Amino acid sequence: MNTKDRILNEALRLFAAKGYGAVSVEQIADAVGIKAPSLYKHYKGKRDIFNSIVKRMEEMDAEEAQEADMPEETAEANPESYEDVDLESIRIFSKSMFSHWTEEEFSANFRRMLTLEHFADPEMARLYQQYLGSGPLDYMADVFCALAQDRAEAYDLAREVYGPMHLLYSVYDGAEDKKSVVKSCCSYIDSFIDKLQAAEKIKE
Amino acid sequence: MNTKDRILNEALRLFAAKGYGAVSVEQIADAVGIKAPSLYKHYKGKRDIFNSIVKRMEEMDAEEAQEADMPEETAEANPESYEDVDLESIRIFSKSMFSHWTEEEFSANFRRMLTLEHFADPEMARLYQQYLGSGPLDYMADVFCALAQDRAEAYDLAREVYGPMHLLYSVYDGAEDKKSVVKSCCSYIDSFIDKLQAAEKIKE
């Protein structure tokens, strides 16, 4: 890997662990294995590194969204795309979303960084809501709209499934046995989807 | 209010907004309306202020625990105290817990500070789990033990009710209309307890 990318990754690792303000440029340089001033050959300054991390995350997120078999637009913009989303897709999507924010190093560190910075910086607060707060919650509510009777019920379902997932992010970070937390989340998603599938069968 | 307490409160407000490392002693002093060196007449240093905040929170928490009509010991230590906990008590307890961590200024700021610091400091990580992570989760699992068939089912119930509450802490912080988030949480708790009460009636 080239130096520029190594700086980005090491900086993110440190920002995720201690927070932007608590990390010095020298610490980043140390982690990369160069001296602090050399870092300015690659980035304009500390803030520039930070901005590049956010940009990188946005790029990765855009790529990932294309690969997944789920609607990309909001329900308001394009309601038809949500009509044939079945429970099995939601099951797989939910699990891969949890894995994404825990087991993938870059995303997991980015999530921790957002958690640390979202009170300090209004822009970070926006990103936190978008990626981890009301964003996924609203998205899942859209997904459940076809299944539920009304918008309020869809929102209840979204909260019921995403709430525990969001909580398990915290538990994952504090756990020694990370794998078991992932398992625990998967079995929770399974039991939730199974319950909805059983309810659907009764309807028929 | 005396100066010592004003320092404590202003410091907590700033720590919650920017994080411990990003707040300077001068900023705290400014907020109180004195000069930075005067602050050392009341506290040994910046870390001492921080420690006093944690201590204060522990005191407040101990007081509050005594007032609530819920068991204080763990289920392992004293299983009998959990036997006659009824759903109505859980409903009230859950709502007051949410209100406590959002609408009470000191507690809400302390929660935000923990959220910011729990990656940086192992001691903060412990407190975060104790107050907001696995702590309340395990406690609620204990509470549900009398109602559920086994420990695993009790844990599922705990996760189902506390997960969305924990998520709504984040939503509360990012929301413009805070009151509506509190309402939304209360209605979620209501629907959850109502569902369990209905299930209990069928059993009889």
Added chain:
DNA sequence: ATTATAGGCTAATGGTTGTTAGCTGTCAAG
């Protein structure tokens, strides 16, 4: 009336931080 204490202040210190200036070596292009 004198003293002691509490709580404010200014000035200063030693350490750290982000950043710039300027030097050096490597290596590919002309």
Added chain:
DNA sequence: CTTGACAGCTAACAACCATTAGCCTATAAT
């Protein structure tokens, strides 16, 4: 062979930080 860009380095700086020393004043105690 020369040139020039690239990427590292040391030295230095101005700003800021937590903290200390020491002074002043008002109030409470003796």
